[in-house]
Amino acid sequence: MERTFIMIKPDGVQRNLVGAIISRFEAKGYKLVAMKFMRLTEEQAREHYKEHVDKPFFAGLLEYITSGPVVAMVWEGKDVVAAARQMMGKTNPLEAQPGTIRGDYGLDIGRNVIHGADSVESAEREIKIYFDEDEILSYEKTMESWLYE
Numbered sequence: 001m002e003r004t005f006i007m008i009k010p011d012g013v014q015r016n017l018v019g020a021i022i023s024r025f026e027a028k029g030y031k032l033v034a035m036k037f038m039r040l041t042e043e044q045a046r047e048h049y050k051e052h053v054d055k056p057f058f059a060g061l062l063e064y065i066t067s068g069p070v071v072a073m074v075w076e077g078k079d080v081v082a083a084a085r086q087m088m089g090k091t092n093p094l095e096a097q098p099g100t101i102r103g104d105y106g107l108d109i110g111r112n113v114i115h116g117a118d119s120v121e122s123a124e125r126e127i128k129i130y131f132d133e134d135e136i137l138s139y140e141k142t143m144e145s146w147l148y149e
């Protein structure tokens with residue numbers, strides 16, 4: 001089953017959106033297989049966002065993402081990478097559709113509440129930044145036959 005890396009960013013934690021955001025993934029049917037409440041080190045933040053190192057917003061992005069605790073998670077399920085990106089909405093919350101997480105909860109591209117991996121390869125890379133393999137749990141949920149044909 002596919003896995004993705006999701007992170008509720010420091011603004012999401014400060015704004016008490018942790019429960020609301022986790023609820024959306026639970027209600028959709030995805031399975032939580034790892035979760036950590038943590039503050040990113042500068043090294044983790046640089047590794048996570050290394051594709052953006054040359055962008056003008058990189059310094060601000062590092063400062064923001066290390067400014068307070070985040071909730072790092074691994075969610076599992078059918079097509080979860082693409083589905084989570086749809087559930088999050090576009091990077092700029094003002095362009096994100098209502099009904100998406102960023103569309104419902106955000107205003108500014110630099111305070112967009114949530115991160116989600118953009119491909120299966122990115123998810124694998126990002127999961128390794130935050131979790132050891134033995135921190136990702138494998139378990140059965142009894143509702144699976146009601147979620148998958």
Ligand code: DAT
Pocket residue numbers: 052057061090091109110112115116118
């Ligand atoms: P996403 O988070 O949707 O994958 P991204 O990978 O292009 O978007 O950028 C990573 C983060 O960097 C994004 O969530 C917010 C920030 N960011 C992107 N473009 C920005 C910009 N033009 N100004 C300020 N911050 C930006």
Ligand code: MG
Pocket residue numbers: 118
């Ligand atoms: Mg990205």
